[in-house]
Amino acid sequence: MTRRFVVEADGGSRGNPGPAGYGAVVRDADTGLILVEAAEFIGRATNNVAEYKGLIAGLRAAFELDPAAAVDVRMDSKLVVEQMSGRWKIKHPDMQPLAAEARAVFPRDRVSYAWIPRERNKDADRLANEAMDAGRAGRSWAPRTAADPVVPAAPVEEPLPAPAAPKAGWGADLGTPTTLVLLRHGETALTPQKRFSGSTGSDPELSEKGRWQAERAAEALAARGTVQAVVCSPMLRTRQTAEAAALRLGLEVRVESGLREVDFGDWEGLTFGEVQERHPADLDAWLASSKARPTGSTESFASLAQRVAVARDKVLARYAGRTVLVVSHVSPIKTLVRLALGAPPDSMYRMELAAASFCAVQYYADGNASLRLLNDTGHLR
Known part of the structure; x- marks a missing residue:
């Protein structure tokens, strides 16, 4: 039987635009119990942007619980409900990519939208305000602890237990997992110099050594014979690496923009030492917090994580049960x-990821994931 969730989402801005945040809850449709709460302060934004981000967070939380579920979305934003239902056109350029992100989480036939009055959306509204309060205080919103009560949507005769967390270790057979074979692109001229090379820099091509690495990776993949699809970042170095593998495998390359490297802003093309000399305060802040951005950048590691998670979910939905080669960059793969x-987030600073190295992650039907390989460079020896 298909599991059904109710997602309630909201967003707010104190100033419109102004300091903004969102909140979302995922409920079990049968019991009304809250299964997941999500909230975040998103900086300066409009009400509508915050509402869309709340919707995306709620859908992604539901997907993590059960990617095969059906979802009833309930919001007090008439605009978002009508646009996502397809009855109103999305004209504003800030809304279009957010709507696309929301639609990419679940197949369209598994999500329905309904407007509810604000008094029936109190939990999502509360979370959005908690997130904005946290942002004003200079801290991150934190979810309720296990000791806090789980609130049902309506009174019930007897308290119902919260759903059990997935058990670690052996469990029921969940069927064939979806495997993402993660391949970092081959070297460019900037790689051995350890220069920042993100999504807004010079977009370098593979060097001679990088092309050799791409060929060795392609040979290794062809020898294994398990890859059934190839997806890559839109950057030139990843496309060249992916095309070498696709040619050997007899597959086409699908470009997914969400897999591109982070925007390093004014640090593009600089070494770590040069950044330390020119932008010491910004570098210290960036190393200390996943929400800090490189100088002149529009993107932090926290926002990168949101973008990459959306791209991951799109790949998992499209290629469920298959093995997919994903060619990307250091930051998205980490x-x-x-x-x-x-x-x-700071675990990213404790991982080594060599050029043209392989990682592999398997994703199961219950939402769990298993890391199977990290920084494998055996094919380059």
């Missing part, structure tokens, strides 16, 4: 590994 492990 992020995928971190998310699979449930590790904190």
Whole structure:
């Protein structure tokens, strides 16, 4: 039987635009119990942007619980409900990519939208305000602890237990997992110099050594014979690496923009030492917090994680049960590994990821993930 969730989402801005945040809850549709709460302070934004981000967070939380579920979305934003239902056009350029992100989480036939009055959306509204309060205080919103009560949507005769967390270790057969074989692109001229090379820099091509590495990776994949699809970042170095593998495998390359490297802003093309000399305060802040951005950048590691998670979910939905080669960059691949492990953001600084190295993560039907390989460079020896 298909599991059904109710997602209630809201967003707010104190100033419109102004300091903004969102909140979302995922309920069990049968019991009304809250299964997941999500909230975040998103900086300066409009009400509508915050509402869309709340919707995306709620859908992603539901997907993590059960990617095969059906979802009833309830919001007090008439605009978002009508646009996502397809009855109103999305004209504002800030809304279009957010709507696309929301639609990418679940197949359209598994999500319905309904407007509810604000008084029936109190939990999501509360979370959005908690997130904005936390942001004003200079801290991150934190979810309720296990000791806090789980609130049902309506009174029930007897208290119902919260759903059990997935058990570690052996369990029921969940069928064939979806395997993402993660390949970092081959070297460019900037790689051996250890220069920042993100999504807004010179977009370098593979060097001669990088092309050799791409060929060795392609040979290794062809020898294994398990890859059934190839997806890559839109950057030139990843496309060249992916095309070498696709040619050997007889597959086409699908580009996914969410897999691109983070935007390093004014640090593009600089070494770590040069950044330390020119932007010491910004570098210290960036190393201390996943929400800090490189000088002149529009993107932090926290926002990168959101983007990469959306791209991951799109790949998992499209290629369920198959093995997919994903060609990307250092930061997105480390992020995928971190998310699979449930590790904190600073764990990214403790991973080594060589050029043209392989990682592999398997994703199961219950939402769990298993890291199977990290920084494998055996094919380059």
